[in-house]
Amino acid sequence: MDSIRTIGVVGAGTMGHGIAQVAAQSGYQVTLVDAVPAALERGRAQIGKGLERLVAKGKLAAGDRDQALGRLTTGGDLAALAGADLVVEAVVEREDVKRGVLSELDRVCPARTILATNTSSISITRLAASTSRPEKVIGMHFMNPVPVMQLVEVIRGLATSQETWDAVEAASRKMGKTPVEVHDAPGFVSNRVLMPMINEAIFCLYEGVGKAEAIDEVMKLGMNHPMGPLALADLIGLDVCLDILRVLQQGFGDPKYRPCPLLVKMVDAGRLGRKSGRGFYEYGEGK
Numbered sequence: 001m002d003s004i005r006t007i008g009v010v011g012a013g014t015m016g017h018g019i020a021q022v023a024a025q026s027g028y029q030v031t032l033v034d035a036v037p038a039a040l041e042r043g044r045a046q047i048g049k050g051l052e053r054l055v056a057k058g059k060l061a062a063g064d065r066d067q068a069l070g071r072l073t074t075g076g077d078l079a080a081l082a083g084a085d086l087v088v089e090a091v092v093e094r095e096d097v098k099r100g101v102l103s104e105l106d107r108v109c110p111a112r113t114i115l116a117t118n119t120s121s122i123s124i125t126r127l128a129a130s131t132s133r134p135e136k137v138i139g140m141h142f143m144n145p146v147p148v149m150q151l152v153e154v155i156r157g158l159a160t161s162q163e164t165w166d167a168v169e170a171a172s173r174k175m176g177k178t179p180v181e182v183h184d185a186p187g188f189v190s191n192r193v194l195m196p197m198i199n200e201a202i203f204c205l206y207e208g209v210g211k212a213e214a215i216d217e218v219m220k221l222g223m224n225h226p227m228g229p230l231a232l233a234d235l236i237g238l239d240v241c242l243d244i245l246r247v248l249q250q251g252f253g254d255p256k257y258r259p260c261p262l263l264v265k266m267v268d269a270g271r272l273g274r275k276s277g278r279g280f281y282e283y284g285e286g287k
Contacts, residue, residue: 007088008030009023011033012036016032017044018050021051025060025175026174032072051065106130114168118142121186121187122186124184125158128158134159135160138160186251187248199259199263205262230281237272237274238273266280
């Protein structure tokens with residue numbers, strides 16, 4: 001019998017609304033929470049568009065779309081998640097912010113609630129320490145875009161119980177994902193491998209080894225990557241890439257994770273990739 005029936009998601013950004021969409025599609029009652037009303041509105045609109053695309057492609061019946069939307073509610077306060085069996089936080093990739101959210105969730109949610117974090121790099125053990133239920137804290141690192149990508153890295157903290165792991169693994173599979181267990185280490189597997197590659201591609205651009213298009217073309221044609229590392233960085237968000245590289249650098253104390261100065265400069269300038277309209281490439285009408 002499923003121990004998880006209701007899911008809460010904190011943060012209505014790209015990852016949050018994607019997680020909420022796949023959870024609602026999979027039959028869960030979902031509450032999406034964001035303190036910023038405009039973000040909540042955008043997130044709900046994106047879920048509607050995402051479901052509509054699936055209907056247009058013949059991958060989802062119109063009736064199933066309507067039922068999924070009917071299972072979705074939104075709220076502006078974490079107190080709206082008091083009845084959830086599982087809450088996934090998907091806020092900004094900053095440890096202090098995530099610790100604050102998890103601490104507040106620990107206060108408002110009943111003892112049975114599992115608290116999951118969608119962190120892409122931060123220690124689950126440290127995040128769990130900000131709660132009184134470390135055995136019920138776990139990492140659920142979804143990939144972007146969530147409705148398309150199959151992988152979920154599931155990360156145990158030092159105290160995460162087997163019961164929590166089993167419940168989250170089952171929920172991941174019900175959402176149509178493939179859960180893969182990895183150990184709690186900076187960047188886990190995905191970003192420990194990916195971010196140094198992206199950083200090295202940025203160094204190639206910074207040092208004039210090749211233009212952005214050339215670097216991406218080499219990796220697409222030569223390494224059979226579906227997307228070049230610079231275009232992928234734009235999709236992820238350059239600010240997110242920088243945050244993860246800093247977690248890796250601090251966590252391992254190894255200079256090989258030092259962020260390229262060009263990446264730092266672009267984030268300082270607000271050129272964050274697709275979400276800001278400009279990163280290594282420009283995005284907008286016809287671009």
